[in-house]
Amino acid sequence: MRDKIDLGIIGGDGIGPEVVAEARKVLRAALPENVELVETVYPFGAKHFQETDEILDDESLEKLAQHDALLLGAVGGDPADPRLAGGIIERGLLLKIRFAFDHYINLRPVRLWPNTTSPLSDPGEIDFIVVREGTEGAYTGTGGTMRAGTIHEVANEVSVNTAFGVERTVRYAFELAQQRDRKKLTLVHKKNVLVNAGVMWNRIVNEVATEYPDVSVDYLHIDAATIFFVTDPSRFDVIVTDNLFGDIITDLAGAVTGGIGLAASGNINPDGTFPSMFEPVHGSAPDIAGTGKANPTAAILSTALLLRHFGYDEAAKRVEAACEADVVEAGDAARTTNEIGEAILARLA
């Protein structure tokens, strides 16, 4: 195992820097003593763009590429600012990194912890993981607008799905399913309507399935999947899905398992050619930024994914156990971002 992690950090906007501050403390404390943590903090985000006109140029991207991994809070500024229209920061910063660093696996574990409040009356056991494709689908920016601003405007947003991109994602999901107790993979798509992409996803899942005879395969249309997220979430083990469906269902999963403030994610480049990037599922939450109400647990749990990514399984387990113990003990008690971070940190000591 490596004895040094060179980490690039982008706190970003809103609650991003607030939750990242807590995550950094926990990460440092969780790492084995003989592992050096080198941190470089970058100012990128909507605020930085408003002040400097810079989003993320190629030179900065090259600097980010030199790190072993990246930790990101969240980006996204004031929706009322016309300069930020069109997702300029989300696309020019966050998606630029995911695409440039070939983060084709967007890994989003979902768990209902004891004593966590779920809006479901009888949630049962929830412990599944969403393997969201991260570099294709509706996110490529393919499309365009004709006759903009007129009654005759046509706006096309094309979902791009390549056999290469789908196959590597599906294979990753099967590998993951094979390592888990239940060994069950559910493809979530919309093959009854998205007949080109959906049919290809389905075919590739069935083809790869022949190499994993011990993994059982299930299929759900995305609309039906949202029903089961609420009525029977324990049926899921590993879900594989495209970029946009994966975005939507992981916010839903966060909401039914005790809140988006607990949902972690990793944008993984499994080949190791580029740094993987770890971030909470949630956004910059402008409605609570600066109030101390943000839950940093999702960001802290994202560092557990980072630790596991580098093989520090014991350290990852300690972070997860500390978060779990904190959730179990504190329940819904109103605490500040800093209080939650300190409580989790104290449990690691």
Ligand SMILES: NC(=O)c1ccc[n+]([C@@H]2O[C@H](COP(=O)([O-])OP(=O)(O)OC[C@H]3O[C@@H](n4cnc5c(N)ncnc54)[C@H](O)[C@@H]3O)[C@@H](O)[C@H]2O)c1
């Ligand atoms: N990875 C990212 O950087 C990322 C992810 C999602 C959204 N965004 C951006 O963030 C901005 C706001 O987006 P949004 O409002 O749709 O989604 P959001 O996730 O920021 O907020 C949705 C709701 O969840 C709450 N919430 C989010 N994180 C929380 C936490 N840690 N603790 C407690 N409550 C929390 C917010 O207060 C809000 O009520 C937009 O600009 C969006 O594009 C960025």
Ligand SMILES: CC(C)[C@H](C(=O)O)[C@@H](O)C(=O)O
């Ligand atoms: C901000 C946005 C581009 C991003 C996405 O859609 O992937 C976010 O919602 C997420 O879930 O990480």
Ligand SMILES: [Mg+2]
């Ligand atoms: Mg999202």
